[in-house]
Each structure stands twice: as structure tokens, then as C-alpha cells.
Amino acid sequence: MIFRSIEEYDNSGFSPKVAIIGTGPAGMTVARRLAKAKIPCVLLDAGDEDYSDRSQKVYDGKVIGDPYFDLDIARLRYLGGTSNHWAGWCRTLDAHDFEQREWIPNSGWPIKRDAIEPFLDSAREILGLRNVDDDVKMSNDINWIDLIRSDPVRFGEKYKQELVDSELIAVVLNTYVTDLVAKNNQISAANIISNWSTKGQVIAPKYVVATGGIENSRLLLWSNERSQDPVVPEPKALGRYWMEHPEYTVGDAIIYNPEAYKRANDGWAFFAPTPTAMKETGIMNFHAVIIPQSLSQAKQLLADFACTAPTAAEWLFKKAEKDISCLGNRIDWAWEQSPKFENHIALSTKDKDFAGIPRPELHWRKGELERKTLVEGIRMFGRALAEKNIGRLRMDDWVHNGYDYPIEDQEIAGYHHMGGTRMSTDPRTGVVDENCQVHGMQNLYVAGSSIFTTSGYANPTMTIVALAERLGEHLITKAI
């Protein structure tokens, strides 16, 4: 069932066991899992079935700190949520991403990767993925890794007909949950505004907040201010430990032995450090990408190489049999950000949206550990290429000389909003427990990458979907 207003929904007499706020990969996955177990749920989206500028402007916000994207374009506010501009890259977090690593402050999830493995097959099915190939050792420090570029699933498009036909999922569009109401450690209602003006409430025995890596914090922070009883009774970590994946072009490389590793059809290949190498170097997780470039760039790169190492360049030229078009490559980099209390979502004290809800402020900076991971990681990768006679890497000037992060012609980050309601056994360092349940609340859960304790380097969607499947299963077997 799909309703377009709260009045339509109220008139239907639908009686949900769970209210899920947000129709992106996390919210829709929880809803579909519950429906398969014959558990009725209402699935709320603030936007409509399609994109609109008016809806999108509600996502305006302010960024304080490092350069970042405008918040109104960094996520999408309509059916299917941010899956609507997802690029399709898939890999789960590695097992070592879940571990406590003493050189990374605040690392260590309360669950191990084993906890999501039973849900990876269903996550793959939902996302239409093949199996992820095992890592392949390239050197003592570096592995080739499989990062899948899938045909991205737009959840609103792919699952719309299923939602229309479902008698167990009631989708209510144009329904903006402004705040949650708590009483005696339970959520008693979700206050909503339907179609920009009609106020109302949605009531269910249980609630799942799945509005994205910025809005989850915003909704809970505002609810805590509005509700007489707290929605997050122990709010120290609420909005905190926010993370992204920094993404930059960091150098180029002459690759003369690409047969040494697996390549995609377009020649791209991905690499990551081994857990031992990270520990010994004191760095976080990252992935390096080798991306083939044009002939003109290959010529320039080889000319530069000849200035530094003329004999080696001559040898390379002969080895390539005078066809140097395959030699030139760009090196892109994406890496883990350490979870820091200072990086956080706050509520603006000045700016409000049409409903009078404070807009979000993102306070976000990269720190010394991010820089160390970048520089030491590139050196580690460059050494591996040279030692294994695969190629030679040249760092970009800003990396080598420790200049500021560049802005022009750079990705900057991955549009991956993680943390804010992170998972921890300790309410002082996290908002949800190992079952995604808000500490101190009996019927409130959070889904999505806001629950990530640490970020790894992997694009988050596959982990989001696996964790959402796990939350759905928990609700089915333990909570309903």
C-alpha cells in the first residue's frame, strides 16, 4: 500500500507493529524483512515518489570545518532515499574493521563481523550482487581487493510494485516526522507534518529511525529538546563521532606489469593494507585505486620518470615495445576516518526549516591520523609496486610536501555519512547497543550508517543493508 497523505493512512485503519522512519536502503530493508515474517509496519517518507526542489531544500544545512559538499545535495529526500544517487560500489567492512585497534582511539565495535555474515547473502540478493572475491596477497603489506561496481539499486524504483502490492507494508509519503515523543523510556508517538501543513501523529509499538547519517542525529537531537521525557536518555554521544571517507587523487604510477593483479574491464584495480601492516605502521584502513589514463598522460608521466631515472625509463620504453599507452595510471585514494568526539552533528541556533525544526550543522575535520594514514599508506603501496616489479608510483606534490588538502578537481569525500548514533556497549560512547536499540529505551531502534562505530574504507551500502536485515531479524525473533 502506498498512501500520499496522513489522512489516507488514518482512514485505512492500518495497525502497524513497527513504525519505520525513512525509505532508503536501511528503512526499506527492515520493512521488507518484517513483511516477510507477516509483521505489519508503516514506512514513512518525508518526500514524495519523485525528486522535488522544494523537498530537497529541507535538507539545507551548514558545514563548519573542512570543505565539504552542500548538505542539501549530499543526500536525497524522496522514496528510496539516498539510494537514488548511489553509485553502486559494494563491499562490506572487513573483519578487522570491527576490532578494537589500540592505535585508533574509540575503535572497536560491540559486535564482530560474524554478526552480519548470516545476512550477507540476503544483502547481496537485495542489491543484486555477485559474491565478493577473496583478497589476494600482492606483497607482505598490500592485498588486491574486490570492490564491486554494481548496477545501483534505486530502492524506490526496484521495490515500488512490491510496496504497492503489499498488505503488510503501508508506505506513507509526504510525511515528515518532526520529533518523537517519549514517556517512561518508551516512544509513545511520532509527531508528523503531512503535505507541508497537516499536523498529526503516527503511533506504533516500536519505532525504527532510518532517515540517514545526518537526519538520524538531527531528529533525535530535536526530539530530545522537545519531548518532556528524553528520547535518548543518555545523550553524550548523540550526534558525535561523525565520520566520512576522504577521497582524493594522490599520485600517478607507471604500471608495466598489470598482469600481476586482477583488473576490471576498464582496467581499474583496488588494493588495501593487511591488518599486520596497519598495526605495524599505526595507520587506519584504506583502499588505493589504479585507474588507467590517456596516452598523452602516459607520455608526460614517462617523460617525467626519464628525468629522474633515465636508464630505468629507457628499459621501460623497450619493455613496452614502444607502445606506452598502457603505462600511465592515476592513483586514487579513499580511507578510514577515526571516530572523534569533536566531529559531530549539531542543531543550528539560527536556521530553521519550513516546520520550525533547526537545520543541521556538520562540524567535520580530518585530523593527524587521517594524514598519517594517507602518507604512510601511499609509501607502503608505492614500495609494494616497486618490490614486486609491478610499477613505480609518484606522489602528488601536496601529499609529498604536506600541503593542505586540495579542493580543485578532487572528490573530497564519498558522500558516506557515518556515526552520530554509533553502536557501543557504553552509553557514554554510543547511542545504540549491539542490537541497534537506543540505550535506555524500550522500543526505539536506529538503522543506517549512523550506527557505524568505525568506518573502514568500504562504501557503506552493503554493510547498511546487512545490518538492517539483522535488525529486522532481531525485531522478529526477540522484540515483537
Next chain:
Amino acid sequence: MQPSSTVGINRRALLSGVAVTSVLIVINLKPKTIFTKIVEQDRWILKEDDLL
């Protein structure tokens, strides 16, 4: 029994010492035969031989 036992221990210790020394020699020698020195020049990460 006590003195011969002590001698036995000393022999074992001696043999262990020889074995450990042999291993250390192998470990020490191996890198010298296969080690490739990696250097940085003009932002490139190179083998030392590249600069010859």
C-alpha cells in the same frame, strides 16, 4: 646423577645455541641476497637500481 645431568643440560644448551646461531646467520644472510632498497627521488618511490 646430579653432575651428569648438569653436563647433559649444558650439552643441550650448547646444541641449542649452535642451532639458534645458525638460524640467525641464515636470517642475516637472506636479506643481503634478496633485499631491494627502496628510495624516494623527486616524489617517485623507486628501487635504488632505477637511479644507476
